[in-house]
Amino acid sequence: MNNYRTVFSYGEAEFIINKSRFIGYANHIKTEEEALDFIEEISTKHRDATHNVYAYVVGENSNIQRFSDDGEPSGTAGIPALEVIKKEDLRNVVVVVTRYFGGIHLGAGGLIRAYTKGAKIGLDAAKIVDMxxxxxxxxxxxxxxxxxxxxxxxxxxxxxxxxxxxxxxxxxxxxxxxxxxxxxxxxxxxxxxxxxxxxxxxxxxxxxxxxxxx
Structure with missing residues (x-):
């Protein structure tokens, strides 16, 4: 039984860049099933969104790590979200970043920055804590x-x-x-x-x- 970092509770925050609306969500979970349930909940809530990108890490030793670009160009969405979780050294965390496309393409670099920011503001809203x-x-x-x-x-x-x-x-x-x-x-x-x-x-x-x- 070891100390680890995670988020305290549910968090939600959003921003707009080049007319695209990004909403970052984060939550504390204990199992992969809980992570998938949260992803489904957010995806259902925003079924009309252009993308619902996700990433999660489960286990005190980060045993399970998963992500999805959900239709964004490979490597521009899910991996950046996962990297935010890993950079913060978090465990038992799920992140979903929802995007409503605003008509202006952001390019690969712009997408990476946007999904990185979406994950970060969601995690901050959920309060990063030490367990x-x-x-x-x-x-x-x-x-x-x-x-x-x-x-x-x-x-x-x-x-x-x-x-x-x-x-x-x-x-x-x-x-x-x-x-x-x-x-x-x-x-x-x-x-x-x-x-x-x-x-x-x-x-x-x-x-x-x-x-x-x-």
Whole structure:
């Protein structure tokens, strides 16, 4: 289980060049089937468009990479869209760039630039994020130590998922896997060992500018 980059959600943006309208779409997907479903959805929405070009990368190791020029000259549409995904080092992403022809031919170079831009603005609209591996921890601490622990967690902006109050205070928290050992040592020292820490699941969390997105 490794960190990787992807998009957070659905994104859409458009521009016009030489009277041709280009609409860039992007979305987060987990399987090739989800990618194909999204492509079909956009192609159906724009069935009257001149072209619906697509590209996608599936798998944390980029195992599956596909593209289509959808009738544009070979190498001028699908590959440029795929190259944007690869340049951004993204995984589990699908891009569709829709074109409504405006009557003016753009030439091979113009098409490459247009489809590159269409893919890029779609991805930007979908918010590029880092999917960072976090360890979920269950922490149990006495009430008299909770204030100190809470201040530490807030000051260091750890991701606290839930706090419940029973005979003890139970804290569900996510910690970046790379910081885990340091976190456990620090919080154990802070509580002088009077704390219970249980490792739960490893999960990917979307992180943008150091903050978790929900």
């Amino acid at each position: 960072v591996v976090h360890q979920e921890l269950g922490i149990k601490v006495d009430y008299n130590l909770y204030g100190k622990i809470e201040n530490f967690l807030l000051a260091n902006e750890y991701i606290v998922d839930e706090v419940t109050f029973d005979t003890s205070v139970n804290i569900s928290i996510f910690v970046d896997r790379e910081e885990l050992d340091r976190f456990i040592k620090t919080i154990t020292d802070l509580s002088r060992g009077n704390i219970e820490i249980k490792k739960l699941d490893l999960v990917h969390l979307p992180i943008l500018d150091g903050k978790r997105l929900k």
